[in-house]
Amino acid sequence: MNFVRQATVGAVSAVLFLGVSLSFGQSIPSPDEAVLTDDEVLVNASKSPFSIDAKALRRAAAVFDKDRSLAPEAPLRFRVIDYTPKAEPLRIWIERDDDVETVAVGADGLLSLPQLAFADGARLHANRSEEALTLTPEILSPGTALHTRRIGDLRLQCRIHLAFHIHRAPLYIRALMPPVGMVCNSKNFGYYVHAGFEVESIEIGGAEAYKAVRGDKSKAFSRGGYAAPLGDRSINDDAIIELK
Numbered sequence: 001m002n003f004v005r006q007a008t009v010g011a012v013s014a015v016l017f018l019g020v021s022l023s024f025g026q027s028i029p030s031p032d033e034a035v036l037t038d039d040e041v042l043v044n045a046s047k048s049p050f051s052i053d054a055k056a057l058r059r060a061a062a063v064f065d066k067d068r069s070l071a072p073e074a075p076l077r078f079r080v081i082d083y084t085p086k087a088e089p090l091r092i093w094i095e096r097d098d099d100v101e102t103v104a105v106g107a108d109g110l111l112s113l114p115q116l117a118f119a120d121g122a123r124l125h126a127n128r129s130e131e132a133l134t135l136t137p138e139i140l141s142p143g144t145a146l147h148t149r150r151i152g153d154l155r156l157q158c159r160i161h162l163a164f165h166i167h168r169a170p171l172y173i174r175a176l177m178p179p180v181g182m183v184c185n186s187k188n189f190g191y192y193v194h195a196g197f198e199v200e201s202i203e204i205g206g207a208e209a210y211k212a213v214r215g216d217k218s219k220a221f222s223r224g225g226y227a228a229p230l231g232d233r234s235i236n237d238d239a240i241i242e243l244k
Contacts, residue, residue: 048129049126051123051124052124054118054124057117057118060160064076064156064160070156073141074156077139079135080133081133081134081136082128084128087128087132092105092126094117095125096116096121097121136164137161139157147242147243151228151239152237154191154230159184185233190227193225199225201244202244210229226243
């Protein structure tokens with residue numbers, strides 16, 4: 001059974017890695033209309049238009065509520081990564097029956113979803129294809145940033161991210177997967193986070209002499225990202241990761 005769980009954690013790691021490397025969001029103007037023109041519908045229809053069912057959002061929100069104690073002061077927000085910055089302005093909206101609500105994206109690339117997004121039958125849409133847009137949860141407590149992350153924030157973010165993206169995994173992984181907390185706490189699981197710049201070293205305040213330096217073969221770095229040591233329970237939730 002332990003072997004099955006370890007294999008499943010490894011497989012889940014590969015699936016989660018697909019969406020975990022974040023980049024800075026573009027400075028995106030707020031949406032002005034939530035209705036696509038006929039031309040936009042045709043363009044997006046040929047490229048799988050971006051759309052997320054409320055079920056995935058509710059899974060993320062449920063984990064956020066359940067494990068909120070890991071980051072009690074942080075809101076649930078999502079980072080928007082638009083890979084087509086030279087295209088028409090990004091528009092994101094929610095539809096449920098006859099209700100349509102536009103969602104504004106902040107200049108920092110983060111958005112907060114209104115309650116309508118979590119309602120039965122709701123879907124979140126954007127005037128982009130699935131390949132051109134990524135939406136992923138991000139937990140930031142007050143006073144923190146992408147270069148100074150709180151460990152508890154990342155532990156909660158990992159669990160939300162896994163719950164949000166697990167629908168992309170094969171059915172057998174979903175059937176065998178341990179609870180998200182067990183996966184994110186496992187030392188066999190690597191949660192890579194994008195820093196937005198080339199990281200040379202990581203130091204964690206409050207951890208016993210924790211320091212990772214590029215070139216030490218610790219596998220703590222990967223193309224501008226880093227592996228957060230979430231499975232090291234000697235590091236408390238309030239410890240801060242400082243990136244240099």
